[in-house]
Amino acid sequence: MTGISMLVPASLLFGAFFIKLPALIRRPHDILLGSVCGLLLMAGLVFSLAAVPTLDAINDVSGVPNLAAPLFYTTLTAVSCACLVLLTIWRGGITPRTRSVARRCVLGYAAVAVAINVLFVLGEAPVERLRDFDTHYATTPFIREMIVLYLLAHTVASVVTAVFCWRWSRRVTGVPRSGLVLIGCGYLLNLGYDISKLTAVAARWAGRDWDRLGTELAPPLAALAAPLIGGGFVLPLLTRSLGDLGRAAVRYLRLGPLARLLRRTVPPGSAHVAIGPLASLELRLIRREAAIHDGIIGLRPYYDGTVYEEVFARALAEGQPPERASVVADAAMIAAAGRVQAAEPGRTVIVCGRSPVQPATGPDDLVLISLALRGSPLVHEARRRALTEA
Known part of the structure; x- marks a missing residue:
């Protein structure tokens, strides 16, 4: 040998x-x-x-x-x-x-x-x-x-x-x-x-x-x-x-649009803890999800129930199933609230809506909302109208 x-x-x-x-x-x-x-x-x-x-x-x-x-x-x-x-x-x-x-x-x-x-x-x-x-x-x-x-x-x-x-x-x-x-x-x-x-x-x-x-x-x-x-x-x-790493990578990327919107419009909170350049993807995903949850909570005073109801109705009229219409409506309400918060960051009351609606925040809901932010015309229109009205 x-x-x-x-x-x-x-x-x-x-x-x-x-x-x-x-x-x-x-x-x-x-x-x-x-x-x-x-x-x-x-x-x-x-x-x-x-x-x-x-x-x-x-x-x-x-x-x-x-x-x-x-x-x-x-x-x-x-x-x-x-x-x-x-x-x-x-x-x-x-x-x-x-x-x-x-x-x-x-x-x-x-x-x-x-x-x-x-x-x-x-x-x-x-x-x-x-x-x-x-x-x-x-x-x-x-x-x-x-x-x-x-x-x-x-x-x-x-x-x-x-x-x-x-x-x-x-x-x-x-x-x-x-x-x-x-x-x-x-x-x-x-x-x-x-x-x-x-x-x-x-x-x-x-x-x-x-x-x-x-x-x-x-x-x-x-x-x-x-x-x-x-x-x-x-x-x-x-x-x-x-397989676990691949699923984490896909989820991390899909949450990107929602994370970037909230990072631009909501002041950093406790979730924005610095991590090293060698941090694992799992840790980065946990950090991103925590930041998203903090951001959604931070936008609570700016959620407009009217935006949700209008977009939900239009999505149903386009033939989308109720579950998908609800996701698009949540994404539109978050996008609109982000634009209003960015234009009037000092406000602490509900803006112009008849009733506030809390977006769904389940793990799968966050991914679907993030994808809708990037690809739904109804969400883009709601964001543009919020900027004009603000």
Whole structure:
């Protein structure tokens, strides 16, 4: 396992982890997100440990020949367990049943991890082997059992995960299905890694030298599996995050006409708190919505019920449904009030209308009002007439 062939997938996995880390910081109690981040981190650590320079450094620093081997095997076992637990949570959610399944999985793989280290202590591996440890010590007592144990544990996880993903992918569609297919393909490659390693070890037991299966075929299979597995777990979460970001961006832009009108006509209030240039879009959207609400309240003395009633009636006469006519009338009343307030900012009484009407301020109402401000001829006419009368 060369440094480059292992460090490249390690970098990809660590990169995916750091991409998701800000979301985990914002939502520390999100168990699914935390599990994905933990899996990505441990998987990146596995490939870092598998690189020859890392193995050599661990052995040199510890002074124990081949100490990196059980450390690598233990970490790989933990990743196998983490993947099974994550898939269980991903499919079934947090329920008593999934907690029980996850607990059994953790206990089982924890026992394997302990056994790996005990067997290494009991065995003898005095000659450092950085590339062919598995096959070189395939017939050494206790070390032999350690190698077979870690390979079997990883094989079980690969088979279960691949079958699980295949069956589940047939029941879902869209992005989750794509993620499951990627994970399944990755674990099929991992299964190829396990088969290559086990075959090379078994060949040593039979007195044959098939070491190249373990040293030249298995590592590339594992390196190809890493980005597929990492991408499969990240894809649904990343797509959801991008979807949320896209919806926030669309909403922010659609609220623009209403926000700009109120910013020009209403003195800044408490909602106009300065935010940094690196503030998130979610924070900017919250700030914009708060400013709009403050602006609508600030224009309350200038709302003219007559404007609302006239525009509402004209919109109905044009064939618009009552819900749409009400939105257009609200937008016209806000536009007219803004023009009157700008012309007579000192007034604090209802202007010329028979009765004041409070505009709708629900989340969807604000977007519809903002769009009407930009595109409705009735709103533009009401604004122009208010300016003339003021």
